[in-house]
Amino acid sequence: xxxxxxxxxxxxxxxxxxxxxxxxxxxxxxxxxxxxxxxxxxxxxxxxxxxxxxxxxxxxxxxxxxxxxxxxxxxxxxxxxxxxxxxxxxxxxxxxxxxxxxxxxxxxxxxxxxxxxxxxxxxxxxxxxxxxxxxxxxxxxxxxxxxxxxxxxxxxxxxxxxxxxxxxxxxxxxxxxxxxxxxxxxxxxxxxxxxxxxxxxxxxxxxxxxxxxxxxxxxxxxxxxxxxxxxxxxxxxxxxxxxxxxxxxxxxxxxxxxxxxxxxxxxxxxxxxxxxxxxxxxxxxxxxxxxxxxxxxxxxxxxxxxxxxxxxxxxxxxxxxxxxxxxxxxxxxxxxxxxxxxxxxxxxxxxxxxxxxxxxxxxxxxxxxxxxxxxxxxxxxxxxxxxxxxxxxxxxxxxxxxxxxxxx
Amino acid sequence: xxxxxxxxxxxxxxxxxxxxxxxxxxxxxxxxxxxxxxxxxxxxxxxxxxxxxxxxxxxxxxxxxxxxxxxxxxxxxxxxxxxxxxxxxxxx
Numbered sequence: 001x002x003x004x005x006x007x008x009x010x011x012x013x014x015x016x017x018x019x020x021x022x023x024x025x026x027x028x029x030x031x032x033x034x035x036x037x038x039x040x041x042x043x044x045x046x047x048x049x050x051x052x053x054x055x056x057x058x059x060x061x062x063x064x065x066x067x068x069x070x071x072x073x074x075x076x077x078x079x080x081x082x083x084x085x086x087x088x089x090x091x092x093x094x095x096x097x098x099x100x101x102x103x104x105x106x107x108x109x110x111x112x113x114x115x116x117x118x119x120x121x122x123x124x125x126x127x128x129x130x131x132x133x134x135x136x137x138x139x140x141x142x143x144x145x146x147x148x149x150x151x152x153x154x155x156x157x158x159x160x161x162x163x164x165x166x167x168x169x170x171x172x173x174x175x176x177x178x179x180x181x182x183x184x185x186x187x188x189x190x191x192x193x194x195x196x197x198x199x200x201x202x203x204x205x206x207x208x209x210x211x212x213x214x215x216x217x218x219x220x221x222x223x224x225x226x227x228x229x230x231x232x233x234x235x236x237x238x239x240x241x242x243x244x245x246x247x248x249x250x251x252x253x254x255x256x257x258x259x260x261x262x263x264x265x266x267x268x269x270x271x272x273x274x275x276x277x278x279x280x281x282x283x284x285x286x287x288x289x290x291x292x293x294x295x296x297x298x299x300x301x302x303x304x305x306x307x308x309x310x311x312x313x314x315x316x317x318x319x320x321x322x323x324x325x326x327x328x329x330x331x332x333x334x335x336x337x338x339x340x341x342x343x344x345x346x347x348x349x350x351x352x353x354x355x356x357x358x359x360x361x362x363x364x365x366x367x368x369x370x371x372x373x374x375x376x377x378x379x380x381x382x383x384x385x386x387x388x389x390x391x392x393x394x395x396x397x398x399x400x401x402x403x404x405x406x407x408x
Numbered sequence: 409x410x411x412x413x414x415x416x417x418x419x420x421x422x423x424x425x426x427x428x429x430x431x432x433x434x435x436x437x438x439x440x441x442x443x444x445x446x447x448x449x450x451x452x453x454x455x456x457x458x459x460x461x462x463x464x465x466x467x468x469x470x471x472x473x474x475x476x477x478x479x480x481x482x483x484x485x486x487x488x489x490x491x492x493x494x495x496x497x498x499x500x
Binding site for chain 2: 183379
């Protein structure tokens with residue numbers, strides 16, 4: 001027993017030493033690269049001003065953003081139809097992009113969305129990321145960020161979503177988190193790879209007295225509930241030199257999701273995702289194929305015990321979530337007709353599987369989507385989508401969604 | 409049951425179509441980034457996720473910030489983004 005303790009202690013010491021060495025190395029690297037910048041900047045003052053540089057500074061600010069409105073009509077079989085300006089009736093997102101110099105960059109997203117009920121609006125900070133170029137292809141970043149998680153979240157989920165509505169099986173893995181990491185893109189022969197590695201606060205396990213959400217992971221936290229950090233990363237591979245195909249694999253592991261000192265502290269969680277994005281122009285038709293699979297497995301534990309102080313008596317369940325979607329779009333981008341060249345037709349299938357025995361779970365939900373998009377400009381689509389949701393034992397739900405989105 | 413079969417057929421058809429078009433792409437003569445123009449890289453990389461923007465849409469300073477945003481978001485290589493940025497600033 002004592003041998004094990006000594007071994008554990010030595011492991012702990014070596015882990016601490018390792019972390020010290022890593023942090024010192026990062027600090028040294030930062031100072032060295034910074035000194036290079038300082039020298040470069042001093043030299044730069046003697047250089048003639050570049051032809052395109054505006055007088056008054058080298059800092060570049062671009063205030064981008066998006067505005068959108070959504071209208072939905074929903075019909076559940078056997079119930080009266082409803083139609084309204086939907087769950088996100090009206091929204092505005094402001095995105096200040098600041099290039100401070102050739103190495104430092106700030107990227108923020110502040111969202112303002114109208115409340116569907118009760119009037120007023122809610123403001124949230126979607127992202128706030130500062131990145132620093134350490135070496136070519138190596139960028140340090142930190143802040144509140146959406147990790148690369150397949151290709152849907154953070155990339156193909158706004159005006160780039162040609163199916164208008166969100167796929168039912170997405171959002172199961174890493175969400176916007178606070179942390180630091182490195183990322184970049186590199187050429188490997190005629191192919192390319194991109195990568196991201198990060199540590200973050202990670203998800204927090206919900207266990208409360210109501211018991212209704214016990215076992216759900218909550219990512220929306222700026223402070224951690226324990227000392228453990230989540231580690232995650234993604235690797236993307238673009239095998240063709242025309243960048244037409246991207247294959248991504250992402251993963252995140254959290255050894256502890258419960259609050260410090262609780263019996264749930266050591267409940268771990270592992271998530272992973274795999275995705276594909278492909279486009280090709282068969283003149284005059286542009287074809288796009290998109291797909292993603294996600295899976296999250298949280299360690300099994302009976303969350304309904306005396307420790308949870310819940311009055312519910314529910315047996316333990318296999319806390320596994322998975323989802324996928326696959327879609328294809330067609331656009332006559334090479335057509336002589338401007339109207340036709342701006343039309344894009346898409347079809348998508350998807351599914352979400354939740355723990356069947358959990359209070360918040362149930363039988364798998366399937367989604368079939370047809371969407372017609374008209375591109376007013378390259379970043380201003382109008383979508384009309386028709387979704388069919390089916391679930392064994394429940395009536396089908398049909399939803400028509402009209403969305404107008406303007407990215408600026 | 410019928411529903412399940414049709415979904416399988418659709419997915420299998422998608423897989424066949426995808427494999428075929430990827431084979432077509434794979435047979436093309438590859439080109440290194442260093443030999444490509446900024447305009448070519450702009451078309452190839454922007455279209456991965458969205459339609460390629462008109463270079464005249466933004467000023468040089470705006471392109472500086474916007475391209476850096478996409479550099480980090482899409483994880484483009486340094487050489488790619490340098491060429492694309494130069495092209496956009498020259499063409500606007």
